[in-house]
Each structure stands twice: as structure tokens, then as C-alpha cells.
Amino acid sequence: MEPAFLLEVSRPEQTMLCGEIMGKLIPRGSVVGLTGDLGAGKTVFAKGLARGLGIEEEPNSPTFVIMSCYEGSVPLFHFDVYRLSGGAEFEDTGYEEFFYGDGISVVEWADKVRDVLPGNAVIIDIQFPPQGDEESRTIKVAGKEKWLLSFRNTAEQALLASKK
Ligand SMILES: Nc1ncnc2c1ncn2[C@@H]1O[C@H](COP(=O)(O)OP(=O)(O)OP(=O)(O)O)[C@@H](O)[C@H]1O
Ligand SMILES: [Mg+2]
Helix, strand or coil: CCCEEEEEECCHHHHHHHHHHHHHHCCCCCEEEEECCCCCCHHHHHHHHHHHCCCCCCCCCCCCCCEEEECCCCCEEEEECCCCCCHHHHHCCCCHHHHCCCCEEEEECHHHHHHHCCCCCEEEEEECCCCCCCCCEEEEEECCCCHHHHHHHHHHHHHHHHHC
């Protein structure tokens, strides 16, 4: 089992903030897999990540587009593999060039292509808590990269401050 921790958020802005903090700390060449049900907030997190990378354009998830590229200080490759049947079909997209390049790759519905994610990918699982209001989410962050420690500290502090 990979080390993991939870961040509790109560508004979309806080999910965005977590993504933004990650965008500021994430090293080049990283792959982030996003999982969670429809409407959990995967795209919201990806928008925050883009903002943290200094990208002005807001990522969205257009139907039938598997990957969109956003230019910032570091390029962001935003994949949404909802429509793919699995890893085999993903092979055809030439994803390796992006996963093993210098930019940041973020993959919505990463569980569909888990077998081809690099071993050092960060997995962000966004869940609706069993009881809670419509805007609360539990964000589980799993990965063994060292920078995740500073991400955790910074995000926890920022969330505390934003709840005041
Ligand atoms: N705490 C929260 N974090 C993120 N989104 C939230 C939160 N609370 C409410 N929302 C709302 O939930 C929706 C999340 O939409 P989003 O497109 O990010 O989900 P998604 O996981 O990408 O869905 P899909 O599987 O369709 O791609 C948005 O409308 C957002 O405003
Ligand atoms: Mg989405």
C-alpha cells in the first residue's frame, strides 16, 4: 500500500485551492491520476492544478477529446479517458510521449488506465462523504513522492485558513 492522506474540503473553491497548491509544488514530468464518481470534482481539481502552473486558460473536459494541452511555465496535458474502454485503447493515443516527457500529465478517470500509469504517479481520489452537505468532499492523496509531504502541509494549512 502506498502512503496516503486525506484532505477534507467543504466547497469547490477548496478543491480548486488544493489543485493550485499542487500545481505550485509538482515537479516536471509528474503524472496525476484523478478518480471519483461523476461530478466528484476531478475537473475542478485539474483547473486548480492549471492555475498553480500559471496557465491562464481553464481546462474543461470536452466530449470526445481524450487529451488537451495547456501552455504554462510547464505544459499541462489534461486527459479525460471516461470514454475509453481501457488500457489497450489508451495505447493508441500515444500517451507515453506525454507521461514520460517534461510536462505535467493529469488523467481524469485514471482507474480505467491504471495498468499503464507510471509507478510513481500520484493518485487523487475524490469522494462524496456518506453524510455531509452537497459541497463536501474527501480528497485522498496517494503516492510515494517526497514533495507530497510539503503538499500535505501546505494544503492542510491553507484549508484551515480558508475555513476561518
Ligand atoms: N467540494 C467540491 N469540490 C469540487 N466540486 C464541487 C464541490 N462541491 C460542489 N462541487 C461541484 O461539483 C461539480 C464537480 O464537477 P467536475 O466537473 O469537477 O466533476 P468531475 O469529477 O470532473 O466529473 P466528470 O466525471 O463528469 O468529469 C461542480 O459543479 C462543482 O461546482
Ligand atoms: Mg471531469
